């Protein structure tokens with residue numbers, strides 16, 4: 001191809017624009033731009049490199065992309081974002097945020113990371129009464145968008161309690177009706193927590209049956225699968241992943257793995273095996289994806305990590321009665337010791353509960369102070385109820401980086417509400433900024449456009465939200481604006497209550513939820529109902 005002198009090209013282009021009939025230019029000025037973000041570098045979220053674009057917003061939509069000065073765009077308000085990076089708002093694909101609480105609905109720790117949409121009802125925890133919940137969100141206001149799963153554990157407990165048995169036909173019908181109601185009311189799909197009681201009592205077939213109702217509505221299947229690698233006397237990581245894929249394949253739904261990363265020192269270095277399990281299914285045509293966060297610690301609760309299912313059957317009172325029987329307690333302590341070994345030992349379990357004498361300390365420290373063995377200390381703590389706990393070093397940092405490079409990997413905080421002074425998992429404050437700063441910018445594990453794609457368009461498209469996740473005309477104006485030099489997570493395991501740095505503005509549905517480095521107090525978020533937008 002002959003090379004075209006640049007000056008000639010410009011002349012030709014200018015000529016074309018001048019000759020074009022009114023309104024037919026490449027970037028016609030829209031009738032009305034209320035807000036113009038001018039002079040910034042735009043990563044569109046599709047994985048492309050950044051380009052200079054001014055972004056025009058009207059109402060809740062992006063209505064203009066281009067060079068506003070050249071196109072003669074006039075705006076109600078112009079905000080200079082030169083020197084800054086603009087991306088679609090981030091999707092937190094696995095969040096334990098509770099938008100019903102005053103603290104939760106402001107979602108401040110999410111905004112500091114550029115998150116504009118959170119996915120809740122995960123790990124099997126979402127209730128089926130979606131319409132009421134969403135109406136409450138709409139009437140009281142929420143800072144970020146939310147899309148939600150109906151949860152298998154939640155409906156199974158409502159119908160069958162904590163019983164370790166198969167459902168009767170009548171119970172199965174009841175559970176299906178609950179899934180159906182949630183789907184009718186806008187749920188994005190079904191979530192399970194087959195690792196947790198009572199989901200763990202369900203067979204593969206039970207979940208397939210329920211997931212078929214989900215499939216009728218075009219929902220996705222979200223799995224905290226049976227054995228992330230550190231479950232006790234369970235099926236093992238590989239079989240667990242295969243089970244979840246089977247559930248999606250037989251029912252006819254896409255599958256997304258929550259916090260995908262093989263757990264335990266015995267799985268260190270197995271990132272490629274974990275990736276292959278998903279890639280083999282994708283090669284067969286199954287739509288399987290995953291989300292993860294960049295930390296090596298998990299966070300859950302002491303009972304789930306240290307007490308075998310049989311000892312918890314029937315609930316708290318039944319469990320404490322077993323503690324009181326010396327023979328049963330001795331058997332239990334032996335199994336708790338085995339469970340602790342899988343998790344790296346009592347020194348790897350760090351409490352995140354404000355209960356007296358526990359917060360921020362390890363199980364090993366607490367047991368030593370009480371002059372008990374670790375299993376004895378576990379029983380003493382659980383007599384007064386369950387306790388939040390982190391499991392340090394359960395994920396391999398190398399695996400996490402390997403998996404971050406897969407083109408089906410999204411990002412999540414997996415984070416709860418970090419309110420109060422107690423020690424919390426830093427992921428609530430820094431999962432997205434840590435991935436950007438460390439994996440993309442400092443280490444070059446992934447490129448910035450690739451990282452942003454996994455946090456935005458990949459998630460929105462997977463969930464079927466066709467007008468979200470990209471900076472594109474006609475799309476919802478969910479936009480994060482960063483100072484690239486300053487992006488950084490500050491929260492640590494030792495000092496977790498620190499907001500991320502580098503986020504300048506966050507716009508949600510066309511309104512500033514976060515401006516000039518601070519939350520505005522506005523509540524522009526909305527429930528995103530599947531298929532209804």
Ligand SMILES: [Zn+2]
Nearest residue numbers: 123224258259
């Ligand atoms: Zn989970």
